[in-house]
Amino acid sequence: MTPSQDKLRGWAAARRTILAGLRFTSLRLRLVVVFGLVALTAAVSASGIAYWLNREAVLTRTQDAVLRDFQQEMQNRASALAVHPTQDDLEAAARQMANSPQGFSVLLIAEDEAGQTVVGNSDLDDFSLDDVPKSLQKAVNREQELTSGNKHPYHLYWQRILDGDHPYLVGGAKVIGGGPTGYMLKSLEPEAEDLDSLAWSLGIATGLALIGSALLAQAAATTVLRPVHRLGTAARRLGEGKLDTRLRVSGTDELADLSRTFNRAAEALEKRVADMSARDEASRRFVADMSHELRTPLTAITAVTEVLEEELDAETGSVDPMIEPAVRLVVSETRRLNDLVENLMEVTRFDAGTARLVLDDVDIADQITACIDARAWLDAVELDAERGITARLDPRRLDVILANLIGNALKHGGSPVRVSVREEGDDVLIEVQDHGPGIPEEVLPHVFDRFYKASASRPRSEGSGLGLSIALENAHIHGGELTAANSPDSGAVFTLRLPQDASVLMEEEDRQERSGRGNRKNGKSREGNGSEGEGR
Known part of the structure; x- marks a missing residue:
């Protein structure tokens, strides 16, 4: 290059x-x-x-x-001199010519009677023939052909020169008909x-x-x-959610049109969000009401199915073998429906923002052991947790998270399921790993979605499709996180990260809620005054 x-x-x-x-x-x-x-x-x-x-x-x-x-x-002056003047005549004529108001120096050159070149200078120290450019000398002494447009053989020529930092004007002419050649030097300083x-x-x-x-x-x-x-x-x-924000519009220029467009967009957005909020609230209310309404008949049905299940397990065999499969199906589906209603009610509480923590000091190892023992999973679960790792959490919600994660691992990954616990800074990490085929990559982003089915060909399963979603919400309400991934060896790994003290988060939420109530109480008067040119 x-x-x-x-x-x-x-x-x-x-x-x-x-x-x-x-x-x-x-x-x-x-x-x-x-x-x-x-x-x-x-x-x-x-x-x-x-x-x-x-x-x-x-x-x-x-x-x-x-x-x-x-x-x-x-x-x-110069034309009045003799054809062959002496040096004294040239110097006298040059001094007289230099007395001009323009204040230039003069140099006259001629030949005497002996054919010798004589020079007359008005200022010998400042101006000599060496100061005249050769090109100018040649032009002055060059005789030109006479034509209809050129009636004289010699003409006046000039040139601007620069001697160091000093500018000068140099001019020259020859007397027509014989006589001296004259040059002048004028400072342009x-x-x-x-x-x-x-x-x-x-x-x-x-x-x-x-x-x-x-x-x-x-x-x-x-x-x-x-x-x-x-x-x-x-x-x-x-963007912060203050949908009643409006701009004060004045004028008819492009910025005013932009403000009007913003106000129209804000009004449309406020109306759309209000409509969506109303529909969402109606949906949540419907789910909550439906769940509550279902609980009463489900309670009665559950009691009946428990009696039928006892009859099935009784040694007398009072149930007709022909209807025994149907009775077991009713018992199973009743339990599934009961779990679904409980999960729907829990989801409704999360959506409505009414879910609250009931904190207590919990030994994580004891809590996991109690969860496994209550569900008879001791033979299928390996626990790697040291006693003494404690955290201030909601024991019931932690039990819900663990039951969903371990139950999901046993159902889809098979035993043995390994549960390990370790401390990391101010957090507690609980990992639940199975030894199954793992989670397909296209399913991983959706494992915590509500009612998500990994296979469209199996839309019906024993679970409600809400367990992992509820587990994630319970992790979030503690200020923690729940993630899913595949192990490099085999199987799926669910990692639960929880703070060791969730009371700090609760205190912060309480302060924000009190602040939000205060802002809502005073918001209307502040908006009426306007701020930064904004108004309704």
Whole structure:
């Protein structure tokens, strides 16, 4: 890659960096930068054009005046000299020509009667033939062909030169018909100083224009961004669930139209959320009412099925063998229906936000042992838990979580099921691992969904489809987490993480609830006053 290509690539990278920086900075800064760049471009362009026009005007005016006087002096003084003047004659004529108001130096060159070149100089120390460019000397001494458009063989020529930092005007002409050749040298230092003063003035004007544009951009940005800031604040309030947020609309510009559109969208969203909340509340009320209504007949049916089950287990064999399968099916389905109603009531409490913890100090190992023993799972479960690992939790809800996880592992993974407990910081980790085929990857994201069935071909199962969902909700209400994964060896692994002290979470929730009640009590009066230009 060539150096020029490297340089171009570097410029492109720098440009992308600058654009990326501007893209992610604030809109106010971007507006100020854009205003500043436009103002700077306009001011620099105007100043450059003004400087160039004034420079040409000043230099042209001085140049014309000097050349006009030099030409006049050549006609009056140099042409009056003899064809072969002496050096004294040339010096006298040069000093007289230099007395012009334009203040230029003069150099006259001729040949004497002996054919020798003689030079007359008005200022021998400052101006000599070496100061005249060779190209100008050649042009002055070149005889041109006479035509209808060119009636003189010699003409006046001039050139601007720079000696160090000092500008000069050099001109030359030859006397027509025989005579000396004259050159003049005029310093343009006063004009250069005037042009420098003009450049400084234009630079100051450009700086003032840039400052003014920055102030104007700031004012414009404030005017434009204030409604945008209000819109952003209103959008955040709307995202926080304050659906009664509205913007105060004034004017007929695009920002006012945007505010009206926001208000219409907020009204539609508030209505839609209210309708959805009403339907959701009606659904929860229906499930709760249905569950309560089912409990009374289920209680009676359960009592009857218990009597039938005792008859089935009795040694007398009073139940007809022909109807025994039907009786066992009724007993099984009654239990399943009873579990489903209890689970529906628990889910309803979670959805309504009425589920509460009843905390107690629990030894985790003892709690797991009691859960396994109560369900006669001692022979199918391996427990790896040290006594003494305690936590302040709700024992009943922890039992529900463990029963669902262990029962699910025994049902789908088979024994032995391994339950291990360990402490990790301020948390307690309980892992339930089976040795079955594991959970299919497409099922993993849905294992905690309500009523989810891993296989569509088996829509009916012994469980209610709510156990893992209830276990997850019970973990969340403790401030914990429940996850599912597959073991690298074999089987599924459910990991329950619970804080060792859930009372801290309860205290925080109580503070938020009291604060929320206070805000709702005072919210109406605050909204009536408006905030940041927002109102209903």
